[in-house]
Amino acid sequence: MRLEGVELRRLGLPLRSPFRTSFGVELWRDILLLRVVASDAQGWGECVALPSPSFSSEYIDGAADVIRRFLLPALAGRDLDPDDVAPTLARFRGHRMAKAALEMAILDAWLRSRRRSYAGYLGATRTSVAAGVSIGIMDEIPELLDTVMEYLEQGYQRIKLKIEPGWDIAPVRAVRERFGDALELQVDANGAYTSADVDRLAGLDEFGLELLEQPLAADCCRDHIMLARRLRTPICLDESILSARGAADAIELGACSVVNIKAGRVGGYLEARSTHDVCVTHGVPAFCGGMLETGLGQAANLAVAALPGCTLPADIVASDRYYERDIIEPLRLEAGYITVPDGPGLGVDPLPDALEAATTSKEWLSP
Ligand SMILES: CC(=O)N[C@@H](Cc1ccc2ccccc2c1)C(=O)O
């Protein structure tokens, strides 16, 4: 498949409510979409980089720049299969979210032209996925409890609370006391703690949490090993896991016993599948994480979440969790599950009106 061009499209989507994590508060999403035009099909890719380098070192303008100046030119003039993309781009270091968006769009086009689905191609074994919801840091505990209640009533099967020093033990205790021990409850610190906080984090052990996600900074491998030995609560890594090999290292060194799989973070959906395979080989539970994607990115994530080794609820939500108006036919929660698209490619298409309404800029790149 040869690339004829790529459209970079920036979207602005207001969030229905502010989403606060230990790295900041987001009121709306600034998103980079790619539309790859190939000889016999087009495909969509969503870049999960944030506007600023707050989740990882990547940021949207940097991703657009590296695609424009390095990644797309490297793919020009080649007859591409999806598994050619990552090796061709490997000489450019990092920029995994940018690479993932480009590979996602190329894979979508390639699959659409062959009338094959993402789920089928990646090896999904389920037709629907258990949905978990991630709840941001709030000002008051009563507001948090109301929000948890609302999402449980909608049917979400797992609650993940964002935590940071000063908002951790008390909100977790309040949720546990209000909703009981049966609630599937996790926390995610997005790297907000240090090894000096071990005792504070050990205080979470009394709440029977399913996992503690990314307690320390992404590059703290030894400290995560030490923490994992000290805590009863399983450690899950997110920001630290940059590839399938990185997942194998973290697991074998004892830095984590659960993995949050995100295609953008590891460089693409094919690497996400390899990361999944590493987890299965090591007998380590995994789940598909989320980056507050539009329905396009969530459609691709559903194919990952439906892989056999993704045994925990995913960070994949109904469209209305984040957006008043998604750019695809909204994804809906059905008895706590979300259906995996089974049409060609991503199996979903942007709604032209919604897409245009959300578009803040467009740029056409010829390779
Ligand atoms: C669902 C979830 O918690 N995702 C990320 C954090 C994250 C990712 C991307 C974001 C974009 C805008 C605002 C907040 C965001 C939070 C995580 O698992 O760590």
Ligand SMILES: [Mg+2]
């Ligand atoms: Mg996380």
